[in-house]
Amino acid sequence: MSETEPARRPGGRSARVGAQVHQAxxxxxxxxxxxxxxxGEIAARAGVADSSVYRRWGSLESLLSDVVLTRLNARSPMPDTGSLAGDLRTYAAQVAREIxxxxxxxxxxxxxxxSGDGPQGLGAGDGLLAERTRQLQSMLDRARERGxxxxxxxxxxxxxxxxxxxRVLFGMGITPEYVDGLVDRLL
Amino acid sequence: MSETEPARRPGGRSARVGAQVHQAxxxxxxxxxxxxxxxGEIAARAGVADSSVYRRWGSLESLLSDVVLTRLNARSPMPDTGSLAGDLRTYAAQVAREIxxxxxxxxxxxxxxxSGDGPQGLGAGDGLLAERTRQLQSMLDRARERGxxxxxxxxxxxxxxxxxxxRVLFGMGITPEYVDGLVDRLL
Structure with missing residues (x-):
């Protein structure tokens, strides 16, 4: 996405607004x-109208879920390196970079x-975990098919x-060696 | 702590106020x-004066950290069953019950x-993790001393x-068999 994209391409403007709102x-x-x-505060910071946010995402909660799913790459394709060890190491390194x-x-x-069930929870955890598990499963299925x-x-x-x-939530660092070690231990 | 504890025992009243504020x-x-x-909202729900909360805990943040450390039993004694497997199983079951x-x-x-480092974080994670790690280490040291x-x-x-x-944060259930399985796998 480029700032110089011509305004007559609606996909460009829409993507730009999406990125600005997510960043805000x-x-x-x-x-x-x-x-x-x-x-209102999100819209002001993103430089868009409140109505644009409501029209596109419907509610604050849907917007927040969309940000989480996008930023944690829950919709990105999984690695396909040809080996289970390669796929898992690449995937773990991607997650480590995200977080x-x-x-x-x-x-x-x-x-x-x-993610909670209580009054504060919005069930976004279900969506996030379901996406993650579905993607992981397809990667693991490919490994099984290879024998x-x-x-x-x-x-x-x-x-x-x-x-x-x-470790990230509690402020402890994670290194690439640590992440590889987790995968090696599992395999 | 009993509701009928005589008012002339200051420890009784102090413990009662502590429990009421924690519950609120x-x-x-x-x-x-x-x-x-x-x-102010905590004090109102607990039925105590704001000044009692500030006198005892100093700030909202200290109070919240105190609640977390107490409720997650980070100050409770660790099990000492005579074997590493017994200690770890008992400890894991205690944590599972808490959460x-x-x-x-x-x-x-x-x-x-x-726990965060950012403007929202209060460094409570350091205290919690440090307590947990110190306690765990002493339990593991006892096992080493037994050979x-x-x-x-x-x-x-x-x-x-x-x-x-x-699993708890993302709303998935955990069973006693699952918790035992985590310990067995580690050992």
């Missing part, structure tokens, strides 16, 4: 935390905030993703 | 989420909210505590 949400989550800002980037912790914290013996998707969640998420 | 915080975290209530109880998720979510070969404390964090925390 990420900044506000980082600065104030979940629950402490409104659609250790400048806004990574804020987005993970938002995912947690949105490899992949772990369960839930084992990847428990022993590769969960340690990385918890 | 837990309820407000559950209902509204972190960041969406004040010391799956009625207010468990709300307290875990509060711990996450308080057993214990894992590192960080391996217990990564492969027993982290999966339980993440």
């Amino acid at each position: 949400v990420t900044e506000l989550v980082h600065e104030r935390g979940y629950g402490n800002f409104s659609v 250790t980037g400048p806004d990574g912790v804020a987005v993970v914290r938002l995912a947690v905030a949105l 490899e013996r992949p772990p369960d998707a839930l084992d990847v969640l428990d022993h590769v993703l969960a340690p990385m998420y918890i | 915080v837990t309820e407000l975290v559950h209902e509204r989420g972190y960041g969406n209530f004040s010391v 799956t109880g009625p207010d468990g998720v709300a307290v875990v979510r509060l711990a996450v909210a308080l 057993e070969r214990p894992p590192d404390a960080l391996d217990v964090l990564d492969h027993v505590l982290a999966p339980m925390y993440i």
Whole structure:
């Protein structure tokens, strides 16, 4: 997406507005935390009208879920390197990059905030976990079809993703060697 | 602590006020989420004066950290069953009980909210993790002194505590068999 994209291409403007609104949400989550800002404040920071936000996302909650799913790459294609070990190492490194980037912790914290069953939870965790599990499963299925013996998707969640998420949430660093070690241990 | 404890015992009243304030915080975290209530609202719900809260805890942030450390039993003694497997199973079951109880998720979510480095974080994660790691280490040291070969404390964090925390945060259930399985796999 480029700032010089001609205005007559509606996809360009729409993508730009989307990126501006997502960035405004990420900044506000980082600065104030979940629950402490409104659609009006997001729109003002993104330089768009409130009505544009409501028309596109419907509600603050849907917008926040959209940000989490996009920023945590829950919709990105999974690696397909030709081997289980290669796929898992590449995938784990991608997740590590997402969650250790400048806004990574804020987005993970938002995912947690949105995931609860209680009055504060919005069920976004179901969507996020379902997406992650579906993608993982297809990657593991490919390994099985090649004759490899992949772990369960839930084992990847428990022993590769969960340690990385918890370490990032509690402010401990994670290194590429640590992430590779989690994958090697699982395999 | 009993409701009929005579008023001339100051420890009784102090403990009662502490429990009432902790309960009010837990309820407000559950209902509204972190960041969406004040010391005045906590005091009103607990039936105490604002000044009592400030005198005892100093600030909202210190009070919230105190609630997290207490509710997650970070100050409780560790099990000492005579074997590494027994200690780890008992410990993991205790943690599972804490975080799956009625207010468990709300307290875990509060711990996450308080743990960040950013403007929303209060460094409570350091205190919580430091307590947990210190306690775990002493339990593992006892096993080593008995001639057993214990894992590192960080391996217990990564492969027993982290999966339980993440599953609870994302609304997935955990069973006693699942928790035992995490310990068996680590050992």
